[in-house]
Amino acid sequence: MTTTSLQLLTVPEAMTRLKLGRTKIYELIRTRRLVSITEGRARRIPESSVQDYIRSRLEEAA
Incomplete structure (x- = not known):
């Protein structure tokens, strides 16, 4: 079983x-x-959600 570290960000952290x-x-x-x-x-915003958003924006731009 794999364990992933789930980090939650505040809105200001996501903004940054x-x-x-x-x-x-x-x-x-x-x-x-x-x-x-x-x-x-x-x-709180999961860090994985921020990464997914970045990934989707990169795919849209390609």
Whole structure:
């Protein structure tokens, strides 16, 4: 069985990783291009979701 390390990012961390603004990050979440979870008022974005988004953008650009 393989174990993968799942890291959850805050919105500001996702903004930094993607070099995008807060509004764009929430738009990506709303349109389901970025997956996120909420716990209470805290929203977290799995790092794998950020990587998937980058991968899909690269495929669109190719």
